[in-house]
Amino acid sequence: MKKLLLPVLLAAALLSANALAAKTFEGTVKMTITDGRSKAMPLSYSIKEGLLRTDMTVEEGMTATSIMDFAKQEMIMLMPGQPMYMVMPMKRPVGEAVEHKGEDVVLEKTGETETIIGYKCTKYLAKSKDAVTEIWATDELGAFMGMGNAMAGPGGKGAAPQAWENAIVGKSFFPLRVVSTNGKKQKFRMDVTAVESKSLPASFFAPPAGYEKFDMGAMMKGMGGNPFGR
DSSP: OHHHHHHHHHHHHTOOOOOOOSSOOOEEEEEEEEOSSSOOEEEEEEEETTEEEEEEEEETTEEEEEEEETTTTEEEEEOTTSSEEEEEEOSSOTTOOOOOTTOOOEEEEEEEEEEETTEEEEEEEEEOSSOEEEEEEESSSOOOOOOTTTTOOGGGTTOSOOHHHHHHTTOSOEEEEEEEEETTEEEEEEEEEEEEEOOOOGGGGSOOTTOEEOOHHHHHHHTTTOTTOO
């Protein structure tokens, strides 16, 4: 299981790609996500003035936490089960979509609306060659920052943003329900279960006191460039 922690941690960490919309939101959004195979995983998505923190429960008693600072264009990952953290540059500038070679995505706004946990949502359809995705989104919570590789599997496969994510980059709405299917098979689902608007302290978006910075470069140098010391 430990071999899977870094990909999952990166998954939660790379919940980025979009700038905050003109209508900003500060607080925490609770959601669950699933890749259609495993059970739904709880995820806390906290936002404050260009900062994003995600806390994903990857297994009982184990949480993967990442913090993104869009001004500094850097990402902090807290290492599960250890008082350590890593700092790395973000993959791409805020608001920039990742190109899907050979894949065209069409986003359609339908006339359907639904109230989800008290927010009026409009249904969008994102259509690509691999999937059709229903996106129920509200304009009351600003822009979504993306799911990144939140459902990355072993070895980090699936790290690229899904097609529907690129389709809504730069749009000033936040999805409260996302259901992606290929034919009749569900590939991905995200459901927001609660929204708590509140002021969050700056300390919440920094490594906890007592945590040490983990230097991957120094570790590899000490092992002659081989992380396994062989």
